[in-house]
Amino acid sequence: MKTPVSVLRLPRGPDPNSRGFDPNSPRFIALCPTTLSSSSSGRADEEEQRLRSDLRERFLRTLLSMTDKQVEFNMHEKVRVRARFGASDIDVLNFQVSDLETPLGVQREALLRSQDVISCSFEL
Amino acid sequence: MAMRQTPLTCSGHTRPVVDLAFSGITPYGYFLISACKDGKPMLRQGDTGDWIGTFLGHKGAVWGATLNKEATKAATAAADFTAKVWDAVTGDEVLTLAHKHIVKSVNFTQDSNFLLTGGNDKVLRIYDLNKPEAEPLEIAGHTSAIKKALWCNNDQQILSAADDKTIRLWDKNTKESVKTLSFEATVSSMEYIPDGEILVITYGRTIAFYNAHSLDLIKTVDAPASIHSASLHPDKDFFVAGGDDFKLYKYDYTTKEEMESYKGHFGPVHCVRFSPDGELYASGSEDGTLRLWQTAVGKTYGLWKCVLPEELSSENSEALYCPPAEIKA
Numbered sequence: 001m002k003t004p005v006s007v008l009r010l011p012r013g014p015d016p017n018s019r020g021f022d023p024n025s026p027r028f029i030a031l032c033p034t035t036l037s038s039s040s041s042g043r044a045d046e047e048e049q050r051l052r053s054d055l056r057e058r059f060l061r062t063l064l065s066m067t068d069k070q071v072e073f074n075m076h077e078k079v080r081v082r083a084r085f086g087a088s089d090i091d092v093l094n095f096q097v098s099d100l101e102t103p104l105g106v107q108r109e110a111l112l113r114s115q116d117v118i119s120c121s122f123e124l
Numbered sequence: 125m126a127m128r129q130t131p132l133t134c135s136g137h138t139r140p141v142v143d144l145a146f147s148g149i150t151p152y153g154y155f156l157i158s159a160c161k162d163g164k165p166m167l168r169q170g171d172t173g174d175w176i177g178t179f180l181g182h183k184g185a186v187w188g189a190t191l192n193k194e195a196t197k198a199a200t201a202a203a204d205f206t207a208k209v210w211d212a213v214t215g216d217e218v219l220t221l222a223h224k225h226i227v228k229s230v231n232f233t234q235d236s237n238f239l240l241t242g243g244n245d246k247v248l249r250i251y252d253l254n255k256p257e258a259e260p261l262e263i264a265g266h267t268s269a270i271k272k273a274l275w276c277n278n279d280q281q282i283l284s285a286a287d288d289k290t291i292r293l294w295d296k297n298t299k300e301s302v303k304t305l306s307f308e309a310t311v312s313s314m315e316y317i318p319d320g321e322i323l324v325i326t327y328g329r330t331i332a333f334y335n336a337h338s339l340d341l342i343k344t345v346d347a348p349a350s351i352h353s354a355s356l357h358p359d360k361d362f363f364v365a366g367g368d369d370f371k372l373y374k375y376d377y378t379t380k381e382e383m384e385s386y387k388g389h390f391g392p393v394h395c396v397r398f399s400p401d402g403e404l405y406a407s408g409s410e411d412g413t414l415r416l417w418q419t420a421v422g423k424t425y426g427l428w429k430c431v432l433p434e435e436l437s438s439e440n441s442e443a444l445y446c447p448p449a450e451i452k453a
Contacts, residue, residue, distance in 0.1 A: 002128040005422050006431045011173030014136040014166065020177030021167075021215035027152040031196065031213045091180070115183075 019091050063088050071097075071122040073112060083110065085122070127422035131388045134173040134414040138162045141408030142394045143188050146170055147195035147212075149400050155212070156399075156406055157198055158414050159189035165200050167191075167212060170399055171426040173406075173416050177215040181208060187243075188229040188272075192236040199239055201227035207241045209253065219256050223249075229272045233279040242270035242284055250296065263299045265292060272314045276323075276336050283323065283336065285311040291325065293339055303339045312367075313353040313395070320360060326351045331365050331375075345380045347373055353395045357419065358402040364417075366393025366407050372417060388415055 014020065022028060066085040073081050083097035092114050100107040143159035147170070154170035165186045167176045184203035191198050191212060198210040207227045209219040225245035232239055239251045241260075246269060249260040268287035276283050281302065282294040287310055293303040307327050315324040321336040331354040333342040349369035356363040356377065366372045370392060374384040391410030398405045403425050407415050416426070424430040 002126050004128040005130040005418065006429050007130055007132065007427045008429055009427060011132050011134045011168070011416070011427065012175055013134070014175045014178060019180050019215055020175060021213070022176075023214075025176075028213055093180075 017089055017091075019093075065124065066120075066122055069122045071120050073117050074119040074121075075112075075116045076118065079116075083112075088114070129384075129386050129417060129421045130428065131386065131415040131417050132173050132427055133388075134158075134168060134175070134416065135412075136166060136175055136178075137164070137412045137414075139185070139412055140391070140394065140410040141412060141414055142185075144395045144397055144406055144408045144414060145190045146397055146399050146406070147191035148193035150193075150195050152195075154400050155191055155195040156414075157189045157191050157200075157212075158408055159186040159200060160412070161185040163202065163204075165189045165198070167198065167215075168414070170406075171404070173414065173427070179208075179210050179215060179217070181217045181220075182206070184226075187226065190230050190232060192232040193234065194236070197232065197236055199230040199232060201230045201241060201243060203227075207239070209239065219253070221249075221251055221256075221260075226269075228270060229274075231274050233275050235279075238275075238279070240273050240275055240282060242273035242286075244269040246270060246286070248273050248282060248284055248294070261296075261299065263294055263296075265294075265301050266290070271311065274314065274316045276316050276318070277321070283314065283316060285314045285325070291323075291339075305334070305339050312351065315355055315397070317356055317358075317360075319358070322356060322360070324354050324356050324363065326354045326365065326367075329367075331363065333377075343380065345375055347382075352393060353397075355397045355405060357398050358400070362419075364396055364398070364405050366396045366409075368392045370409070372396065372405075372407055386417060388417075389413070 071085045083100040086096035088095050095112040097110050100110040137160040139161035141158050141160050145157050147155040156168045156170045158166050163182045165179045182202040186200050186202045188201035195212050198212040201207045203226045205223050207221045207230050211218050227243035229242045241249045246266045248263040251260045266286040270284050270286045273284040285291045289307045291305040292301050295302050309328040311327045313326045323334040323336040325332045329347050330344050332344045349367050351365045351367035354365035363377050364374050370389045372386045389409040389411050393407050393409050396407040404416050
């Protein structure tokens with residue numbers, strides 16, 4: 001019977017919490033400009049960047065203010081569910097919710113796939 | 125002392141893997157991109173299969189994926205009617221190119237300045253990546269969905285395979301068809317080897333080799349089962365093929381003899397490609413996994429370690445992972 005070839009370890013799989021592309025990898029550090037000023041963009045780009053930062057900040061603050069509130073999620077396939085919003089992961093791939101009201105009953109803890117969510121609403 | 129092949133399984137995809145491509149050899153090694161019906165193409169380190177990142181953005185199955193030579197850019201073709209260009213270092217989406225139907229194939233020119241796309245709307249499109257808002261050059265002619273489109277002959281010509289059972293060679297400047305090859309069955313895959321100008325085509329159970337300039341037939345080889353994809357080793361001494369019976373076959377290119385066959389996948393093999401250094405080949409399957417296979421079984425390379433029998437029982441063997449004897453792997 002032939003001996004199987006040995007391996008040092010198995011290939012590393014995806015990180016469930018992020019989309020990868022480690023900014024600390026040698027390739028990233030070598031190939032990506034580390035400062036914004038290294039690009040020769042004009043005033044218009046800076047203004048666009050400022051607007052983008054504002055929008056991003058507003059989005060993140062919205063997520064923060066949703067914490068522990070009752071939120072109604074509008075999802076694909078005409079699904080509407082309510083739950084208490086917990087948190088989002090760093091790439092906004094999943095939302096952690098509690099007491100998710102589903103036709104099958106109330107799910108104490110659940111993860112909602114953010115790509116399935118069309119919109120959500122809550123009271124401030 | 126003959127050894128048994130230990131394929132390395134790369135998991136992470138949740139649906140069938142339908143396409144894969146390697147980059148060239150870069151100062152950071154070489155890379156592999158996989159297209160999957162789950163809509164999330166992944167980038168991996170080519171020699172180990174280690175996951176580097178997932179390109180997020182497509183809203184449908186990804187049918188085609190490719191990397192440029194330097195592995196700095198990636199392109200993907202999807203069922204959401206778009207082709208996307210990505211920064212392969214940061215994972216960011218750089219460009220979305222809207223199409224009128226499912227896009228199946230994407231291919232960069234050697235200088236990464238142009239992207240060729242092809243899909244179900246039967247039209248080949250050439251995008252100038254330095255002028256992305258400009259309208260692409262269109263080449264029409266195929267009478268059914270395009271499966272694969274590749275640059276060839278120093279990026280001066282284009283090879284396209286479609287469901288109309290033809291492969292056509294086009295001149296990119298005149299946009300005209302230079303030559304057409306007709307087949308009895310739909311072509312399942314196409315690989316272009318610039319060094320040597322060889323075209324590898326699969327259809328039915330056949331793996332066929334053509335001269336990429338003249339489209340003259342060099343040779344054909346028949347496999348025991350329907351083949352979905354084949355790849356020729358850079359040194360042109362062997363080729364590998366995989367298809368419906370879940371196995372990977374290795375053939376001697378010169379003698380056309382079947383040398384080995386490997387079981388491992390739990391579903392039909394959709395794509396197989398040799399790495400740029402020829403030391404391994406990767407296969408993508410309906411079972412949602414990619415597997416890496418050694419060309420020279422037993423050689424120390426990547427995660428595979430050549431171990432002499434005495435070493436297996438010595439103290440140094442703790443770092444080694446010996447796969448358990450599988451039930452008829």
